[in-house]
Amino acid sequence: MFDRLVTFLKGLPFGEDRNGRAFGKDDPRLAVAALMFHVIDADGDRHEKERKRIAETLSEAYQLKDDELDALLKAAETADQEAIDLYSFTSVIKRHLNEQERIHFIELMWEIAYADGDVDEIEDNVMWRVAELIGVSSRDRLTLKHTVAARTAKAGTKAK
Secondary structure (H helix, E strand, C coil): CHHHHHHHHHCCCCCCCCCCCCCCCCCHHHHHHHHHHHHHHCCCCCCHHHHHHHHHHHHHHHCCCHHHHHHHHHHHHHHHHHCCCCHHHHHHHHHHCCHHHHHHHHHHHHHHHHHHCCCCHHHHHHHHHHHHHHCCCHHHHHHHHHHHHHHHHHHHHHHC
C-alpha cells in the first residue's frame, strides 16, 4: 500500500526548478507537501506520527534526504501557514496531474489523514474541499476514504 503511493509520488513532475534544490510556487512537490500539512493541522492536534509519515513519504517519493528533505518540509509548512486558501496548491496539482493521478493523490491524503488512527470531521471537510478543487468526484473521495479506513483498521489489528 505505502509502496504504491510512493511510486505514484515519484511520477509527479517537478515545477520551476527541476534540479530538486528549490521548491518554486509551481512545484507539485511543494503543493503536495503543503496540503499534507494542511490536513494534519486541520483538527488543531498534530501528532508526531503524522509528521513522520509525511517526511517518510516525501523522502522516498522524491529521493530527498537530510537538508533537502528538511528544506521541503519547512517550505511546505511555511507555504501552508501563509496560504489564504487551498487554491494556490490545488491549482498546481490540477495543472500537473491527470485525473487518475489526482484520484491517487486523494488516496494518499487519506493515508496521511489516517496516520494518527482517526479522521476528525474538520480533516474530513478539508479532504472534501481539496477533492472538489482538483476535480475528484464525491463518489471517488468517499470510496477512497472507506478503503483507506479499512486498510488502516486492518493494519492496526495486525500491529496489536
